[in-house]
Amino acid sequence: MLESFVKSRKLLAPGKGDVPEYKNGTKVTFHFKTVAIFDGKDQQQQQQKTTDDHNHNNDHHHHHHEHKDTVVDDSKESGKPMELFIGKQFKLPLWEEWIKDMRVGERSQIDFEWRFCGDVYPMLSKSYRNFCKPSLEAEYETEETRRKRQSSHCCGGMQSQRSYGYDDLDHLVGHPPTRLQFTLELLTVEPPEKVDKEVWLMGEAEMVKEVPALKAEGNRLFSGKQYEQAAYRYRKALAILEQLMQREKPNDTEWLEYDRRKVPLLLNLAQAELLLGEFYHALEHAGEVVGKEPANVKALFRRGRANAAVWNEEEARRDFAAVAALDPSLGPLVKAELAELEAKLKAREAKESQLLKGKLFSSS
Template identity: 25%
Template sequence: VRGFIGLFFFLWLLFLQVTFHFRTTLCDDDRTVIDDSKVVGTPMEIVIGNMFKLDIWETLLSSMRTGEVAEFWCDIIVSPSEYNRESWALSDEERLKAVPVLHGQGNKLYKQGRYQEATQKYKEAIICIKNVQTKEKAWDVPWLKLEKMANTLTLNYCQCLLRMEEYYEVIEHTSDIINQHPGAVKAFYLRGKAHMEVWNEAEARQDFSRVLDLNPGMKKAVKKELAVLSMRMEEKNQEDRDKYKGMF
């Protein structure tokens, strides 16, 4: 059954945070209500431009003005018996309770080699944390605890991306973490592996060196990665020599 979404957008905050109420109904004669944020008692909140954004809401809200009530028809199939509230429709308490569950589900999927599905679990957990985090004062103790949780999930997400060969995205996300938390050993290690895959030899060696500075106990793991890096760079250099030897 095709449905439409009615949105009431009532507040635009700094940092492009949007808070609004919504109602989702079927397009039957009775306009059967599937979900209503006012009944739940919790408005929806998103941060525009967040890397774990909900694109459909950003698209709809960008066409609205503050205080406007609008109705949108969504070309999707919704089964009332299968409908579940998404993480953004939960209360803050429910979101925080959902995080370890989603984290565990993501880890299980990762071990099963179902990396795409695992990324979705990690992303949903991160969204839960970020929605709660926006209500805390930056760098206060509660905010920092949430940040640590989000970083752990982001690094798990990056492990999946490595398996999926999304190396530049790994470099982007790990660099964001390193810029804020320069002691994040795992972020340097994953970024080093990503640099290695895209032939950034100097950057990879620099990251692995930083891993050893921060955690000498990872010497064996780093030594193994450096050996692979040296072998791969030698193979690449030989390929380049063979490719260009007849050109000059």
């Protein structure tokens, strides 16, 4: 079904060259514009009016009844293109399939009925908007707020879950349009191997400058909840530091300095990986920090969470105990993590004994 939509898209600008090879892990940047269209009748004529493009935005406000067609998002206005990694479960499969058929520079348009994308688009829009103006919360704070949010979801009923945090998105969901009209413009396509090649070709001064820039960009993406994109920046910065270290003598001043700079990047990467559900990677990266700094509380806490996620009960308990001993103020947080681990173990035990006995095993 998606393929027929993609093939029948309206071409506004054809793009250049061949359609690139979109291997898994390819990084794509593109501009997008989304217009909510409320009138089911007279689609063609209306489409004509709406497509007169970015410069003539005002045309399509004249011809309406109760609900005007509304521009929901326009990345050119926000000044930040969207990023997507091919094969990484993008929220809106239509866009990924569409992009895989595009040439660089192409601008095209597809109308998609609300009933096919109404459950997904508001989420996508929300995460894009957060990415544009992220709120920088402290990390431990996000742990706490994550818990509060989870518990309020259980007790607070549906009310709190319905809001997307943006009035216009809530309004759109409450008063759904007939369809959404998407316009995409493909800007860049980077194959996965390009990153390593880029790093390899960089001069030393350029490398040194690039590390803090990548870290800052990664943090901005992270606080906009774009974890996949943030992790990409952290990995690239770490790859650069590895390259720089190879040019120095191990344990020399410069070498040690580069090694020290890996720590915050590894910590941030581990946190992103926890949130992406990549627990074994998080375990490895948090563990690397503990190897360098055995008393690093953040590293121990993250390794503990990763251990708990992959059922390493002993190791998780050991990490959490170390956290509580090093920083008693984190006691409540550790308690909560241990309670969560207990609950998970109990649930698994109950399930196993149920399988064994064929009937529910109850213990007080």
